[in-house]
Amino acid sequence: MTQHSDVVVIGGGQSGLAAGYHLRRLGIEHVILDAQAAPGGAWQHTWDSLQLFSPAAYSSLPGRFMPAQEGEVYPDAAHVVSYLADYEKRYELPVQRGAWVSAVHRDGPYLRVETSSGDWRARAVVSATGTWTRPFLPAVPGRRDFTGRQLHTVQYRSPAEFTGQRVIVVGGGNSGAQIAADLTGTAELTWVTQRLPRYLADDIDGRALFDAATARRRALDVGRTDTGGVASLGDIVAVPPVRAARDAGLLCAKPMFTRLTATGVEWADGARAEADVVIWCTGFRPALAPFAALRLRGARGHIATDGTRAVDEPRLHLLGYGDWTGPASATLIGIGRPARDAARQIRDLLG
Template sequence: MTQRTDVVVIGGGQAGLAAGYHLRRLGVEHVILDAQTTPGGAWQHTWDSLSLFSPARYSSLPGRLMPVQPGRTYPDAAHVVDYLADYEKRYGLPVQRGVRVCAVHRDGAFLRVRTDCGDWRARAVIGATGTWTRPFLPAVPGRREFTGRQLHTVQYRSPNEFAGQRVIVVGGGNSAAQIAADLAHARIDLTWVTRRTPRYLADDIDGRALFDAATARRRALDEGRADTGGVASLGDIVAVPPVRAARDAGLLNPKPMFSRLTAAGVEWADTTAAEVDAVIWCTGFRPALAPFAALHLRGSRGRVATDGTRAVDEPRLHLLGHGDWTGPASATLIGVGRPAREAARQIRDLLA
């Protein structure tokens, strides 16, 4: 059976909900298809101690401030899940759960969205599929030879599973710093390796300042002015309280990246070696764009060319929440609202 609507939003996490909010305000008929069976997007799959970079008031979707979490300046992931569930319910957003989108095809004046629960025909599609389902693992020599445990950020939960083990955390960003601090506070035998010396942002900088920096950079580039450097000019790691405490206690002592893995551990370029029980790869993500493969939009670097959120070669498709290339800080709670609003307005105009 094929159903029909004006807009299909693929993904019911923060980006999909922000898009739904603005489409609803504009009176655009739409449906939000989400593969998850419960609300909360990727936030329901994070590690136990994860916290936001910003206070609640600077971590909100459009139209609804995130409530303060009692006893915490920076809310935890469970609080975000509750907020997203409430947001979805408060605005009566038309989310259909447990629906996995397989592919999007051109179908004359429509886009056909194939799912494991039947097809949809829509006049426009918003891809809010995020990145969490596409963890990236670098091609480090010996990775297949290592006999210990290897896991990515998405699989880490708590230090409890590493008691008595020797663990290496790989990565110089926020996830690596938070997980390394989590392990360090638990007195796990930790080695933290990075490709360059970690750059901490000033202790008083949080996510709001990062959003402002990303927005200023995008504005400068759009106006033909010099690149401000954006967030990268400030540093790589937000010193949230657990990271700050571990750093100040001397528990975070990064070493250079190793050159290869061996069967028993790792080896550096100077032949120094260490035995290791587990490697946690905090090495980032790639956009989850598989549903759009049949549209043949990806360039040589694997990215879809966009003008704002709109796909240049398929104006009926908007991509939202994948990173700065789909809007400044659009992969964050506070940052996704503005590009979601612009996408909804452009789609309204397209339909008219």
């Protein structure tokens, strides 16, 4: 049986909850379809030691401050999961769990959303599917020849399972730095980055990153020179574990290797390193497969947007994928404004 709702939000993580909050405030009927079995979005699947880049008060969704975590300046992932579960309950957001969305089709005045639990027809759809389910692995020569274990950021949990092993961590962003720091003292670590690691100043955290991303978007919107945004500040936030490992001389990055061998990696000058494990901290792509039938994908796999609204399908809004759908919109603090703007435009669309 097909069900109906004015708005279907796909994804019940931080972006979907922020959308639900603003839709609820405007009195717009909606449902939030989430494939997960429990609240928390991707945060419930991260590695054990992951910490936010900002204090709790600067990592909040609209309407409710995240409480501080006792003994921590920067909350961990478990604290975020608890906060998101409480947020969902506090605002009585209409989340349906275990609803896998397979496709979205045009259906006259509606968009038809196909799910594992039946179809929905909606006058507008908000995509908040995130990126966690689409890890990116680079096409490095020899990757299929390596006989050791390969995993991505999404599969890493704790250093305990790598005790005494030779581990190569690939990636010079925050995930690569944090996981490399996590493994120091437990594994025989080799950290590999595309370029020299660029740490932000130790006193800079997510508050400054959000400000930088917002300033860049405002500059571009009015035709001023690109400020460079977050990228102009550096690639790695020096959260306490990363800072401690760096200052102890334990985070010494090597340049990117040219290929994998059966037993390790090889650099352009012929130097080699043996490895039992390669951990690819090489980022993600937007999880937009359900929208393939709408034929909206363009360069770099993105859907062209005006703010959050899809240019070629104004009934579709995209939230939380990065700067192309709102400044810092992939962060807890950054999703509030684009979610508000999307809800207001949907209100206008519905009349």
